[in-house]
Amino acid sequence: MKILVCVKQVPDMESKFRVNDGGKWYDEADLALRMNEYDEYAVEQAVQLKEQVGEADVTILSIGSDRVKETMKKALAMGCDRGVHVVDDTSYAKDPFEIASIIAAFAKDHSFDMIFTGMQSQDRGSAQVGVLVAEILGMSSISTIVEFTFDNGQVTARRELEGGLKAIVKAKAPALMTCQLGLNTPRYPTLPNIMKAKKKELLSVEVATLLQVDAVQETTRMYFPEKKGGGIVLEGDVGNMVNEIINILKDKTGVLT
Amino acid sequence: MKTLLVGEYRDGKLLGSTYELVAFAEKIGADSAMFLVGRESDLPQYNGILYFADILKYSEFNPTAHKQMLLEVVAKEQPEMIVFSHSSYGWDLAPRLALALKAAQVSEVIDFVDGNLVVPTCNSKLRRDVKSKTAQTVVTLQGGAFGLSGEPSGAPTLVKIETDATAQVEFAGYEAVEKGGVDLSKAEIIVSAGRGIGKPENIEMIANLAQALGGEYGASRPVVDAEWTEHNRQVGTTGQTVSPKLYIACGISGAIQHLVGMKKSEFVVAINTDRDAPIGEIADILAVADLKELVPALTEKIKSL
Ligand SMILES: Cc1cc2nc3c(=O)[nH]c(=O)nc-3n(C[C@H](O)[C@H](O)[C@H](O)COP(=O)(O)OP(=O)(O)OC[C@H]3O[C@@H](n4cnc5c(N)ncnc54)[C@H](O)[C@@H]3O)c2cc1C
Numbered sequence: 070m071k072i073l074v075c076v077k078q079v080p081d082m083e084s085k086f087r088v089n090d091g092g093k094w095y096d097e098a099d100l101a102l103r104m105n106e107y108d109e110y111a112v113e114q115a116v117q118l119k120e121q122v123g124e125a126d127v128t129i130l131s132i133g134s135d136r137v138k139e140t141m142k143k144a145l146a147m148g149c150d151r152g153v154h155v156v157d158d159t160s161y162a163k164d165p166f167e168i169a170s171i172i173a174a175f176a177k178d179h180s181f182d183m184i185f186t187g188m189q190s191q192d193r194g195s196a197q198v199g200v201l202v203a204e205i206l207g208m209s210s211i212s213t214i215v216e217f218t219f220d221n222g223q224v225t226a227r228r229e230l231e232g233g234l235k236a237i238v239k240a241k242a243p244a245l246m247t248c249q250l251g252l253n254t255p256r257y258p259t260l261p262n263i264m265k266a267k268k269k270e271l272l273s274v275e276v277a278t279l280l281q282v283d284a285v286q287e288t289t290r291m292y293f294p295e296k297k298g299g300g301i302v303l304e305g306d307v308g309n310m311v312n313e314i315i316n317i318l319k320d321k322t323g324v325l326t
Numbered sequence: 327m328k329t330l331l332v333g334e335y336r337d338g339k340l341l342g343s344t345y346e347l348v349a350f351a352e353k354i355g356a357d358s359a360m361f362l363v364g365r366e367s368d369l370p371q372y373n374g375i376l377y378f379a380d381i382l383k384y385s386e387f388n389p390t391a392h393k394q395m396l397l398e399v400v401a402k403e404q405p406e407m408i409v410f411s412h413s414s415y416g417w418d419l420a421p422r423l424a425l426a427l428k429a430a431q432v433s434e435v436i437d438f439v440d441g442n443l444v445v446p447t448c449n450s451k452l453r454r455d456v457k458s459k460t461a462q463t464v465v466t467l468q469g470g471a472f473g474l475s476g477e478p479s480g481a482p483t484l485v486k487i488e489t490d491a492t493a494q495v496e497f498a499g500y501e502a503v504e505k506g507g508v509d510l511s512k513a514e515i516i517v518s519a520g521r522g523i524g525k526p527e528n529i530e531m532i533a534n535l536a537q538a539l540g541g542e543y544g545a546s547r548p549v550v551d552a553e554w555t556e557h558n559r560q561v562g563t564t565g566q567t568v569s570p571k572l573y574i575a576c577g578i579s580g581a582i583q584h585l586v587g588m589k590k591s592e593f594v595v596a597i598n599t600d601r602d603a604p605i606g607e608i609a610d611i612l613a614v615a616d617l618k619e620l621v622p623a624l625t626e627k628i629k630s631l
């Protein structure tokens with residue numbers, strides 16, 4: 070069984086962001102980078118599927134500059150077998166259609182039985198790439214899954230809807246799943262597995278060899294939202310803060326009276 | 327401009343978010359037609375053409391058939407913009423339609439200014455202006471971003487549509503929400519724990535503050551996903567919607583899916599180490615502090631009052 074997992078490296082969302090000189094994306098300097106949270110669930114599900122079926126090979130694919138190799142190594146240490154790094158220093162400027170086309174162009178000749186992606190990336194957040202890849206490849210896809218079982222080529226998944234409701238959806242492999250938070254419990258790479266991962270194959274492919282389409286949209290500007298509302302910001306000594314909060318609550322709310 | 331609005335049905339009911347699509351079309355001054363797979367006994371109050379398919383025949387989740395019928399309607403209507411809600415239905419179907427139309431899709435739109443679609447980026451810390459390069463554009467709208475201008479009214483002109491496209495995946499029914507436990511929707515004071523609490527043991531700290539205030543404690547999704555507390559305490563799109571007098575968010579960044587569940591709170595206090603956390607945008611008080619220090623201190627003081 071051949072499995073593909075797509076992972077994106079993104080900044081830690083608690084980082085202090087700045088807009089870059091071009092004014093169309095964030096400045097990457099000084100940002101802590103990590104695996105897109107949704108993709109951690111995708112990696113874990115792929116590895117669990119491999120453990121279940123036994124005979125399986127899990128490829129991890131990431132598009133980006135050289136730094137994404139760090140994230141790929143984490144996925145290899147979690148149990149993926151090989152990595153394909155699509156080298157692209159300007160991947161951040163590519164739209165979801167271009168990113169999906171690159172992934173589909175790679176996947177086309179590899180007859181993967183299952184593809185896992187995140188439901189969305191934390192920075193761009195388009196929630197499109199996974200479904201687009203499947204549509205380009207003409208493959209079944211189920212989005213936003215919070216439960217996954219595989220039995221003899223048959224997938225049964227739970228799609229998460231709003232308000233806690235779930236839809237039970239079945240599909241036959243080959244199929245693509247976009248993974249939602251809480252799908253499983255992503256494992257931490259152990260030291261021996263981190264060592265083993267260093268020896269795993271990490272192939273580099275130039276993006277130009279896979280990109281055959283043009284962008285369908287562009288970001289014209291990136292900026293900080295205007296601060297709305299007249300919220301009070303309290304900083305400094307915790308003791309003072311406690312008193313201030315209590316005074317404001319007494320003053321402005323019916324609580325504590 | 328001409329828009330095609332894609333209404334939404336779930337679990338046997340027309341969703342109120344359908345009217346937000348109408349509000350969007352009004353806001354941008356566009357003409358509209360609507361597409362809906364629903365029930366004839368429960369049609370939207372809408373003045374315009376409604377391309378309608380029966381949900382009993384095409385089911386609530388059959389992307390292949392819904393896409394096929396949409397393509398037909400798009401060919402007939404030639405809209406410049408096809409508008410969905412950014413919901414489990416919308417983000418699943420929109421990319422399928424966009425690809426078939428070779429059109430750009432812009433997700434989670436919160437505004438439309440000078441021909442630019444405005445979308446949040448990086449967990450709402452930043453915004454992007456986006457321009458489509460294709461003649462037709464598919465958009466999904468963030469829930470609540472486009473309010474209703476008044477009570478919905480009107481009666482649609484029905485045009486029935488059909489398809490013989492067969493489903494690629496099989497929808498085998500719903501799994502109901504787990505019932506029981508606390509009902510946060512009735513709580514007047516809620517103190518919620520976010521990922522910022524760091525470890526499961528710190529739930530107690532949050533519960534203690536809630537108790538001192540005579541309220542209940544809630545949680546953000548990562549706290550529930552990690553099984554630090556039960557799902558019926560989750561606040562947000564995929565959890566509970568609450569409207570207490572006081573909501574204290576401890577170590578919660580303020581992602582839209584969380585805000586949707588608590589923004590009707592009368593007064594919001596946020597405790598966060600990150601002064602730029604998006605929760606600050608809706609909080610009446612943002613206390614920039616380590617919750618592990620502030621929460622116990624606040625609890626002690628309240629108990630002593
Ligand atoms: C379809 C969909 C549905 C979703 N539904 C929901 C939902 O119903 N409810 C929900 O909550 N989320 C939901 N989410 C997830 C949502 O997008 C966010 O990922 C989530 O709300 C983040 O939770 P958080 O704020 O606790 O964690 P984070 O975003 O990780 O934020 C943690 C915060 O804690 C702060 N912090 C860290 N340490 C401390 C400290 N010592 N003291 C004080 N502050 C500290 C940090 O500065 C940060 O702001 C959904 C997502 C999707 C895609």
Ligand SMILES: Nc1ncnc2c1ncn2[C@@H]1O[C@H](COP(=O)(O)O)[C@@H](O)[C@H]1O
Nearest residue numbers: 075076132186187189190195196197198
């Ligand atoms: N640069 C990338 N490299 C590899 N996978 C990606 C990349 N960008 C997006 N993806 C995948 O597509 C999913 C959805 O991303 P998005 O459509 O940007 O929200 C992510 O969770 C990843 O699995």
